[in-house]
Amino acid sequence: MKRLIIALFCLPVVAVAGMSDADLNKLAAEVNKQTPVMVDKETQLVKASGGNNTLTYHYKMINYAAKDMDKKKFETAIRDALVKSACPTIKPMLNAGIRVAYNYVGKSDEQISTVTLTGSDCK
Numbered sequence: 001m002k003r004l005i006i007a008l009f010c011l012p013v014v015a016v017a018g019m020s021d022a023d024l025n026k027l028a029a030e031v032n033k034q035t036p037v038m039v040d041k042e043t044q045l046v047k048a049s050g051g052n053n054t055l056t057y058h059y060k061m062i063n064y065a066a067k068d069m070d071k072k073k074f075e076t077a078i079r080d081a082l083v084k085s086a087c088p089t090i091k092p093m094l095n096a097g098i099r100v101a102y103n104y105v106g107k108s109d110e111q112i113s114t115v116t117l118t119g120s121d122c123k
Helices: 021-032 069-087 086-095
Strands: 043-051 054-061 099-105 111-117
Touching: 021 043, 021 054, 021 069, 054 111, 069 086, 069 099, 086 099, 086 111
Parallel strands: 054 099
Antiparallel strands: 043 054, 099 111
16 A cells, blocks of 8 residues: 555634534535645545534545555554644644534445544644
8 A cells, every 4th residue: 555645634723612513514615616626646624513512523535445445554654643733733622512522434435444633632
């Protein structure tokens, strides 16, 4: 398997406790004005969605089939990268009780992994 370069796209926001799903949908709509967008040579941000107290970024690994991925290694690498690079940006949301999820599918839209960060992940 080729080495993956992990790029992350996060919308910086000011979050307040009690954000509603409607608020999360508005945030997702702002992201979606820029999608789809390539975030690196392997990864496309397809869309964002909001609901169930979660803002979800939906990514597609355009050069990889899910069946060819080591899903555990992929998820570990993504989680580690997110904690290092995304936490500073999303920490206000997480501290307000909002979860931020990163969903990844392969080139044929087959599920690879979803990593969800909560306040306890970004200390």
